[in-house]
Amino acid sequence: MTDIRNSSLETTWNSARYKKSLARRKRAERRFRRIGLAAILTALALLGILLFSIFSKGYTAFIQTYVTLDVTFSEAVIDPAGTRSPEVLRGANYAKIIQDSLRARFPDVEGRRDLRALFALLSNDANDTLRNMVLERPEVIGQTLPVALLASDDVDMLTKGYIDRNLAEDNRRVKDKELLWIDDLEANGQIATRFNSGFFTRGDSREPEKAGLAGAMVGSFYTLLITIAIAFPIGVMTAIYLEEFAPRNKFNDLIEVNINNLAAVPSIVFGLLGLAIFLNVAHLPRSAPIVGGLTLALMTLPTIIIAARAAIRAVPDSIRQGALGLGASKQQAAFHYVLPLSMPGILTGTIIGLAQALGETAPLLMIGMVAFIADIPGGITDPATVMPVQIFLWADSPERAFVEKTSGAIMVLLAFLIVMNALAVFLRKKFERRW
Structure with a gap:
């Protein structure tokens, strides 16, 4: 009786129907594994694309473009009375000092429109930079010193490669004259990028170059x-x-x-x-x-x-x-x-x-x-x-x-x-x- 039962089981396990069913189940298992692996790889690929997109566009936010100019801290503009009062120093016309520095750097620039474009190379944060320097060190008044000033967002984008120089001038935010001025500054080592510490120390701003977190x-x-x-x-x-x-x-x-x-x-x-x-x-x-x-x-x-x-x-x-x-x-x-x-x-x-x-x-x-x-x-x-x-x-x-x-x-x-x-x-x- 036992021999007959074992013989029957052996016949069942070795039957073509069982082998076909077993092969079908193994194929289904392999197919499920491939689908699961494909799903994981797809998710990782999409995550990688997302992170690459974020990092490729965002890493430049941690560097900032600066323009170094020889700035003359004119006493006639900052403190004509020589009082060195903090109120007087704080209210001085530092924009004129910056404009005079740019005029001295590019003496051939004339015309209201060209001068306005020249002055726009720097952020209006440059005024605050000079004001803070004078308030911290009043002895700089009357001296001419090289000062690194924050560039405008257009200069920053051009330096980082986000503005295509090969575009037609009408389709480019930075015009041809501005390109010549920027190239001249860069050739003389007056344009450089630094770590953007202001991104972590400043509040929000309407000006992109001044905006911080x-x-x-x-x-x-x-x-x-x-x-x-x-x-x-x-x-x-x-x-x-x-x-x-x-x-x-x-x-x-x-x-x-x-x-x-x-x-x-x-x-x-x-x-x-x-x-x-x-x-x-x-x-x-x-x-x-x-x-x-x-x-x-x-x-x-x-x-x-x-x-x-x-x-x-x-x-x-x-x-x-x-x-x-x-x-x-x-x-x-x-x-x-x-x-x-x-x-x-x-x-x-x-x-x-x-x-x-x-x-x-x-x-x-x-x-x-x-x-x-x-x-x-x-x-x-x-x-x-x-x-x-x-x-x-x-x-x-x-x-x-x-x-x-x-x-x-x-x-x-x-x-x-x-x-x-x-x-x-x-x-x-x-x-x-x-x-």
Whole structure:
């Protein structure tokens, strides 16, 4: 009987029908593997194209073109009375000094139109540069010194290769005469590129060469500060209550369902909620970090609650029972034993939630943080913007020089997001416990 059964099984395993079915299943498995690999390679290729596009356009935002001129700090223009008063020095006509320096460098340039084009080679930031030099070192008055002055955005774009010299003059922002002046300066070593420190120290500006990301970075810092100060304690306390103290009934089940649903609500809905509550009802200052932080706190709360509950739930029940068996109250067991052990997971979820909030734009547009803010905010109630909104504003600007500013700001934002996610991974790996 056993021999007959084994013979039958052997016949079945060696049958042509079985071999054909096995070959078909193996082909399907290989086909699925190839499709999966193709999907991964396609995603990586698209990601590479995106990053290449951003980096190829944005790396030049971190360098800036300067023109070095011999500047005569004429006492007759700066301080004719010789008082050296800071008020007098601050109000001097430094534009005339720059214009005289350019006239001396190009004495053959005449005519109002040509002189206006010559003066436009430099940014109006050059006036501030000379003013700061005189205020810091009044002894330069009466001297002639070489000074590196910020070039205009057109000169900067030409130096970086974004303006095609081979185009017809009518289709080129830099005209032929300006090209001759720029080539002359470059041939004499008076045009050079430097690290654009102003990109990280200046606020926004209508002039591309003067625009910086400092205001948006400080605004993002204040906004995230408000967000974590509100969302973290409320989210953790809610998670502890729901996991450790809340009775299992329909009301609490409804709360849990709503928390999970809120995590999937579009972010712009939270912007509408912030507009209705914090601006129209509470009358908080528009376009201020305190309003942005409160709005993002509402959006981040569900993420923190869900992550905190998962971390608390991962703590073995034996720890709770051991603490209670030693005489601890339920509150002591939760706060002295369960919470410290679950804190790495809670911090990981919190950092990921904050990273999501850092990249949000839609809710902040709804509460007015899209306004042009030139000054760096000094507090949570000052008008401010954040990095994603600043990127949105620059991307909408028509000047070619703002394209590199947009890509450069995206690179800075990506760097912040990578650092925050790397910190979350580090905390999880360092403090993770396996039960």
